[in-house]
Amino acid sequence: MAFVKNIVIAGLGGQGIVKASDILADAALRAGFDVKKSELHGMSQRGGSVTSDVRYGERVLSPMVPPGEADVLLVLEETQVAINRPLLAADGVLIGPDIIAPGALRNRKSLNVAMLGALSAVLELPETAWVQAIHANLAEKLHALNEQSFALGRDAAVKGAVGQ
Template identity: 75%
Template sequence: MNVKNIVIAGLGGQGVVKASDILAEAAFRAGFEVKKSELHGMSQRGGSVSSDVRYGKGILSPMVPPGEADVLVVLEETQVEINRPTLRAEGVLITPNLLAPEALKNKKSLNVALLGAASTVLDDIAEAHWIAAIHANLAEKLHLLNEQAFEIGRAAARTARA
């Protein structure tokens, strides 16, 4: 593996940037070179937000080239078609419809749940690195809730592929 390309997209306030921070830190903890870029748009008003994370070896740019995302994580269904051109033909699309509506105790943990789903595809990052990155990027009072959300996402992705 040279470089893995991931795009995380959604609306302002959904935790797109926080999700990319967690992903970047998990990849770094796993020993990879990491580059990250964000496009905020009208994020403070619920506008489109996306973040590119690239990890591996020999990364020259933080931006995922069009049509080269290995994984596209979309936190808001209305953003799927807007961001689909970033996904490569064999890439994996992860959206909220992967989860049952009542699956999460707190809807604010959707970003972490979808990272859990992505982690089953990005299996070169050990689960321990993901959990450590969640802890490093979130307040201690949110650790347990987000660990549970992460596992819900992992389980949903495994079930969807079975």
């Protein structure tokens, strides 16, 4: 059976869930994997639930992560943890928003990229692929801020031993 990694990113409309999944998918592509991605927006424009599935590996046939098969559930809003927990595999890793200390970010809008930094600590994708994906998906004026946010999230995950 071919290697496939299943990640679900969840949160609320306006938190950059889709942008975060774009960056993750781009980083996986840059690392040489086959990638499929899907989003569920719901009432996202009004702050409703948003999820995005990203699957990457040797060969990926479907963009949807089946319930109970997410290797990683990355949640940007605490209220979305319980709602999305059934997507997580029994041995899966939950990365919640509490990994980023309140006030740690220079700009709260970069929470999604900080959470990707935390995610990067448990995925075997090269850091260069992540940085290139951030640059490709965000405006140049935001690169430095988001590189700092990514590093902050990665450091927080490593210190917190996420996925260990």
